[in-house]
Amino acid sequence: MNNTSTSQFTSLCLKIVGLILIISALLDYLTLAIPFQPLDSQWQISFTGQIVDRGIVPMVGISFILVAVWIEATLSNTPKKSGFDVKLPVFILASLLGLLFLLLVPLHLNNLRLASDNAINQIQQGADQAETRIKEQYDQLNALAQDPQRLQQLEAQLKQIDQAISSGKVEGQTLNPQQLQRLQETQQQFQNFRELAKNPEALEARLSELQTQLRDQKLEREGRAKTEAIKQGLRTGLSSLMLAIGYIVIGWLGLKGFGGTSLSPKKAPVR
Template sequence: MKISSSFISLCLTLVGGILLISSLIDYLFLLFPLQFQDQNWQITITNSLVDRGIVPLMAISLLLIAWWINDNNSNQKTGQIIRLPVFIIASILGLIFLLLVPLHLSNINSVSSDLMAQITEKVGQQQAQIQGFVAQLDAIAKNPEQLKQEIAQRNQVIEAGGVIQGQKLEPQQLELITSQRDQLQQMLDLSQKPEALKAKLQEVEVRLQNELKEVENKEINKAKTIALKQSLRTSISSLMLSIAYIVIGWLGLQMILIKSKKATE
């Protein structure tokens, strides 16, 4: 059976129209509930719109192919009515995707700045905790009797083979207790040497601060990398879609305008 050009044109028009209408309906449902004041919502919506942006473009392309087949068959005059609305939709989508580029970049920068502020605040809290921990160590080190009690308690557990109240500890727990005993013993020894104790506490504080700074740098670099990827991927895709839609829409409207002028002459 020979497949006619009219049948192909009809199928392409049907598939393209269904794809275009369903994608526009999907866009409408995607927007609700509206939360324009929420920048995270705006970023999510922008990503979703751009990720789905190829579907209407494919639909319009199918319609263009169908119309091309139709125009090359002098016996077919169908599909003329829907051309103007489709080109208008393409132009509107092109404008929307173009406006999404600066909006998305602005939202990403704002959210990234907020995240940086949260990281800085979190690091400040942890620095205060480190200072409090060092001060607590200093207070404990200045109380030799308390240190001796703590050391004695751990020695009892170690000498008993890790048995506490009839229950045997795991090897990791016994290793932790042994490490704590050694650290407490070191502090007890240093308690007799104020200068050495002060130097040791400063060493501990510097080490903890350096570790915290390293974690802070990793978190900041991770946040910057994610923000850069988000902004580039979505913005470039949105810009490409905008160019495609605008070219199709404006050229299509221009051709319709030219045909209208010729028809009136």
């Protein structure tokens, strides 16, 4: 096989591989869009991230086709007849993909901002609910500490639980391991209530400790949400921007030089 035949075979292989890469990538984009929910910001974030991760595949396919065209041009000693030129749809596709990835940059960053704000609002709501529950428990314990009758009832309940745990029976029925474990947990909880109710200073200290833990957890979760949004924005946003630049350069330069000899080697004039 001579050099010309080898080059022709190489050109054909590059075109086939490039076409397969482009078609498979576009089909992949279509399948990723299912189910189609363009108004859902979470769907937009997921879809954008996935197509950006696969965004280099069509560019590789386009490069293969353009290299194949260049190889064919180097082998041709006669000017190409007018007709269908594979470079035109390739350059148009590159321009469209460049526009797509360019538009995805601000859209993705805005969606991440909205998602981050929503996550922070949910964290704030959860922290408010937890703080409300803590305050309710504090009020109950404070009321318990000021009511001797309720303290006596608590002591009586603890004695009954102690007897049940010691005997392993409740009302004559033997406790199974799960029931015994739940009873021990209830005993521990009641004992904590009793200790806190009898010690107002410890109750105040416990309240302050829980509020501090809750505040620290809220700040930590908010920080993680913001950091994750920044990381995802930088990774996907910059990748999409670089893909947009690459596709636009290929498409713009190709369309600008289309019809000329941008992909054809310049031949020395015959004297």
